[in-house]
Amino acid sequence: xxxxxxxxxxxxxxxxxxxxxxxxxxxxxxxxxxxxxxxxxxxxxxxxxxxxxxxxxxxxxxxxxxxxxxxxxxxxxxxxxxxxxxxxxxxxxxxxxxxxxxxxxxxxxxxxxxxxxxxxxxxxxxxxxxxxxxxxxxxxxxxxxxxxxxxxxxxxxxxxxxxxxxxxxxxxxxxxxxxxxxxxxxxxxxxxxxxxxxxxxxxxxxxxxxxxxxxxxxxxxxxxxxxxxxxxxxxxxxxxxxxxxxxxxxxxxxxxxxxxxxxxxxxxxxxxxxxxxxxxxxxxxxxxxxxxxxxxxxxxxxxxxxxxxxxxxxxxxxxxxxxxxxxxxxxxxxxxxxxxxxxxxxxxxxxxxxxxxxxxxxxxxxxxxxxxxxxxxxxxxxxxxxxxxxxxxxxxxxxxxxxxxxxxxxxxxxxxxxxxxxxxxxxxxxxxxxxxxxxxxxxxxxxxxxxxxxxxxxxxxxxxx
Amino acid sequence: xxxxxxxxxxxxxxxxxxxxxxxxxxxxxxxxxxxxxxxxxxxxxxxxxxxxxxxxxxxxxxxxxxxxxxxxxxxxxxxxxxxxxxxxxxxxxxxxxxxxxxxxxxxxxxxxxxxxxxxxxxxxxxxxxxxxxxxxxxxxxxxxxxxxxxxxxxxxxxxxxxxxxxxxxxxxxxxxxxxxxxxxxxxxxxxxxxxxxxxxxxxxxxxxxxxxxxxxxxxxxxxxxxxxxxxxxxxxxxxxxxxxxxxxxxxxxxxxxxxxxxxxxxxxxxxxxxxxxxxxxxxxxxxxxxxxxxxxxxxxxxxxxxxxxxxxxxxxxxxxxxxxxxxxxxxxxxxxxxxxxxxxxxxxxxxxxxxxxxxxxxxxxxxxxxxxxxxxxxxxxxxxxxxxxxxxxxxxxxxxxxxxxxxxxxxxxxxx
Numbered sequence: 051x052x053x054x055x056x057x058x059x060x061x062x063x064x065x066x067x068x069x070x071x072x073x074x075x076x077x078x079x080x081x082x083x084x085x086x087x088x089x090x091x092x093x094x095x096x097x098x099x100x101x102x103x104x105x106x107x108x109x110x111x112x113x114x115x116x117x118x119x120x121x122x123x124x125x126x127x128x129x130x131x132x133x134x135x136x137x138x139x140x141x142x143x144x145x146x147x148x149x150x151x152x153x154x155x156x157x158x159x160x161x162x163x164x165x166x167x168x169x170x171x172x173x174x175x176x177x178x179x180x181x182x183x184x185x186x187x188x189x190x191x192x193x194x195x196x197x198x199x200x201x202x203x204x205x206x207x208x209x210x211x212x213x214x215x216x217x218x219x220x221x222x223x224x225x226x227x228x229x230x231x232x233x234x235x236x237x238x239x240x241x242x243x244x245x246x247x248x249x250x251x252x253x254x255x256x257x258x259x260x261x262x263x264x265x266x267x268x269x270x271x272x273x274x275x276x277x278x279x280x281x282x283x284x285x286x287x288x289x290x291x292x293x294x295x296x297x298x299x300x301x302x303x304x305x306x307x308x309x310x311x312x313x314x315x316x317x318x319x320x321x322x323x324x325x326x327x328x329x330x331x332x333x334x335x336x337x338x339x340x341x342x343x344x345x346x347x348x349x350x351x352x353x354x355x356x357x358x359x360x361x362x363x364x365x366x367x368x369x370x371x372x373x374x375x376x377x378x379x380x381x382x383x384x385x386x387x388x389x390x391x392x393x394x395x396x397x398x399x400x401x402x403x404x405x406x407x408x409x410x411x412x413x414x415x416x417x418x419x420x421x422x423x424x425x426x427x428x429x430x431x432x433x434x435x436x437x438x439x440x441x442x443x444x445x446x447x448x449x450x451x452x453x454x455x456x457x458x459x460x461x462x463x464x465x466x467x468x469x470x471x472x473x474x475x476x477x478x479x480x481x482x483x484x485x486x487x488x489x490x491x492x493x494x495x496x497x498x499x500x501x502x503x504x505x506x507x508x509x510x511x512x513x514x515x
Numbered sequence: 516x517x518x519x520x521x522x523x524x525x526x527x528x529x530x531x532x533x534x535x536x537x538x539x540x541x542x543x544x545x546x547x548x549x550x551x552x553x554x555x556x557x558x559x560x561x562x563x564x565x566x567x568x569x570x571x572x573x574x575x576x577x578x579x580x581x582x583x584x585x586x587x588x589x590x591x592x593x594x595x596x597x598x599x600x601x602x603x604x605x606x607x608x609x610x611x612x613x614x615x616x617x618x619x620x621x622x623x624x625x626x627x628x629x630x631x632x633x634x635x636x637x638x639x640x641x642x643x644x645x646x647x648x649x650x651x652x653x654x655x656x657x658x659x660x661x662x663x664x665x666x667x668x669x670x671x672x673x674x675x676x677x678x679x680x681x682x683x684x685x686x687x688x689x690x691x692x693x694x695x696x697x698x699x700x701x702x703x704x705x706x707x708x709x710x711x712x713x714x715x716x717x718x719x720x721x722x723x724x725x726x727x728x729x730x731x732x733x734x735x736x737x738x739x740x741x742x743x744x745x746x747x748x749x750x751x752x753x754x755x756x757x758x759x760x761x762x763x764x765x766x767x768x769x770x771x772x773x774x775x776x777x778x779x780x781x782x783x784x785x786x787x788x789x790x791x792x793x794x795x796x797x798x799x800x801x802x803x804x805x806x807x808x809x810x811x812x813x814x815x816x817x818x819x820x821x822x823x824x825x826x827x828x829x830x831x832x833x834x835x836x837x838x839x840x841x842x843x844x845x846x847x848x849x850x851x852x853x854x855x856x857x858x859x860x861x862x863x864x865x866x867x868x869x870x871x872x873x874x875x876x877x878x879x880x881x882x883x884x885x886x887x888x889x890x891x892x893x894x895x896x897x898x899x900x901x902x903x904x905x906x907x908x909x910x911x912x913x914x915x916x917x918x919x920x921x922x923x924x925x926x927x928x929x930x931x
Binding site for chain 2: 057078092095096098099101102103106107108109110111114131135138139140141142143144145146147174175176178315316317318319320322409410
């Protein structure tokens with residue numbers, strides 16, 4: 051239904067209501083369309099008056115919808131009125147109304163009211179991250195950075211994940227402000243980005259840059275750049291952190307892969323204890339490998355060719371520099387068939403070590419184990435993103451480690467006119483990083499990047515002169 | 516307007532309660548928001564002057580005027596601190612007023628479960644589940660009432676035209692059928708082919724999944740009992756104090772002890788010779804060709820809502836049992852949905868296979884939404900024709916068809 055342009059009299063509303071197909075929900079539908087069309091609140095008021103007069107009461111959901119309309123148009127005094135009415139009518143309010151109230155009040159000059167509302171919400175449930183977002187933004191907009199940071203820490207303590215918007219607001223509104231404490235807090239946010247492998251988007255990056263450059267007496271200079279493949283920053287010639295894990299992280303990851311991915315709840319789900327043991331002794335006897343290849347994955351690169359030829363090409367291409375290769379496959383590859391020719395398989399086995407798992411076992415788990423066992427220099431080849439294995443890891447910290455290790459050690463292959471093009475594993479780690487007098491911050495071009503596995507190529511280099 | 520307010524207060528002071536209670540539609544809101552039925556008097560008030568200027572804030576006055584009165588009579592008896600349960604109940608009530616899917620009545624136990632939900636979305640889901648359950652219940656009740664009314668009416672008519680029918684059988688269909696069924700099942704317990712339900716998946720399931728599992732098993736048991744040549748059902752690995760047991764008791768009550776099935780806490784490997792057992796699992800690499808009357812088939816009693824692949828395959832692997840999957844791809848052009856079927860569907864399929872050996876007939880019990888139709892030729896032949904069609908066609912469409920095919924027939928199958 052189309053909401054009317056002007057406030058209507060009671061009988062006009064009645065007429066509209068009667069012409070509507072299901073009169074019971076007429077008011078609800080009308081309010082929804084008012085919110086959608088952003089009608090003037092006078093129209094909404096006239097409908098409310100009509101409802102109040104004919105029923106003697108206005109149902110809660112209509113009030114909430116009216117509230118939504120007021121919030122949408124920033125009608126602060128109306129919001130307050132509705133709040134007062136709700137407050138005396140109902141002993142408690144539910145989250146939907148609170149969300150609207152907090153959002154509405156935080157955008158007005160009575161923004162402190164939003165904080166009171168937040169306290170009220172805390173009494174009945176955990177506030178949502180958007181509740182905090184509104185309050186934090188309001189506080190920082192009014193230069194109350196201490197308050198904003200207090201709320202921010204409270205939010206983190208409740209395991210809520212702040213939006214990039216909130217983080218940006220901190221940089222945006224701290225521009226030009228002095229204070230060692232403030233500076234420490236903002237560096238803390240940058241480290242939060244680092245720990246959670248988050249990348250700011252372009253406008254966020256600009257806020258960070260401007261904040262750095264605005265620090266009084268800081269002499270920071272920021273420049274946009276692309277990092278070379280070697281991992282050197284062309285602006286300050288600083289070498290970025292490499293993608294290797296520390297000894298401790300590495301061992302931790304290795305243990306967790308064995309525990310969560312290979313064994314999981316039941317070793318039999320992915321392999322069997324006998325098979326895993328056989329594989330372990332096989333690997334121990336031949337250590338260390340330089341490259342571990344997922345045979346089946348590689349063999350499907352070119353669908354028109356024989357699968358063993360694909361694999362043969364890959365092995366030939368990688369075997370050049372005396373690298374020790376391990377190819378993982380399944381037993382069915384050994385049976386002479388149209389896709390797997392025995393002679394070619396024989397020839398390949400001269401160039402690389404092969405391990406054939408049972409046909410119903412998961413060879414990916416073996417791939418991870420063999421690579422990790424061989425040491426930090428070892429890389430692996432597969433086009434698989436290994437998402438399902440990452441998902442088996444039980445905590446997010448280990449998942450982050452896995453992603454980092456994967457970025458540094460996975461060689462994926464694309465096929466272009468029957469020539470292998472290696473997409474090399476990157477040498478440097480793509481996270482926010484600092485040396486004290488320099489900061490390097492990777493950023494995304496747009497707000498929504500489509501692929502989570504892609505790391506940004508563009509960087510912000512900030513150095514202190 | 517002033518006059519309206521005065522009027523309103525007057526009405527409030529006089530007994531509105533019975534009047535409001537009569538007002539059926541608003542009855543639900545009653546404890547939280549007093550409904551004042553002013554319609555009559557206010558309408559009369561306005562009807563005289565249609566050209567009167569609109570007072571846009573009139574609703575606020577109406578809303579506020581009611582409450583001062585209310586405060587006076589209510590706040591005294593209200594306890595200040597609410598227990599957490601009562602507070603939760605109140606929030607639910609508000610959510611319901613806001614139009615979310617929340618059940619009207621919620622028991623103490625359900626409220627506790629609600630509060631124990633680990634996250635907001637879990638809470639929301641649980642409430643929605645209760646809400647829908649409530650809707651179904653209400654609908655059923657309404658239908659029952661209608662039915663009863665109709666029956667009473669026909670009875671009335673029948674009593675007017677008092678005719679008693681004569682027949683050579685006393686009307687005892689239900690119980691004599693029961694006896695006949697029980698006789699057959701008792702026969703099958705001595706001579707019949709065993710069918711094992713493996714009851715060892717409790718720890719892999721949530722409470723609701725266990726409840727669903729038991730429901731499906733109850734259905735399967737029912738259809739087995741009614742079949743011409745029933746299986747001898749075994750529940751193996753069945754622990755007496757398990758969740759399974761609790762749920763079964765809910766369904767069967769005292770009939771549980773009289774069921775003509777074998778329940779044991781032993782493993783099937785202890786009961787039957789290993790080489791006769793075949794574990795049925797959708798993850799099995801082997802595809803069942805024919806139904807073997809000398810084998811003992813095992814069905815895992817598990818409902819798997821969160822995709823846990825290979826759990827039952829792992830169990831069979833550990834015990835070194837033969838496994839098999841139904842030849843779904845061979846006979847059906849699979850459309851969408853997981854290849855694992857519900858337990859009662861499995862039971863229907865196995866019973867039909869046992870009686871007729873006809874795959875086409877048996878696989879009729881696979882839900883229709885999951886497949887497009889029956890394949891009358893083997894898949895590899897179909898694949899060849901598909902390839903031929905693809906090579907004849909040029910352009911984007913080809914890739915599409917290939918992808919569709921790859922989706923329906925994964926590598927595992929096409930490699931052979």
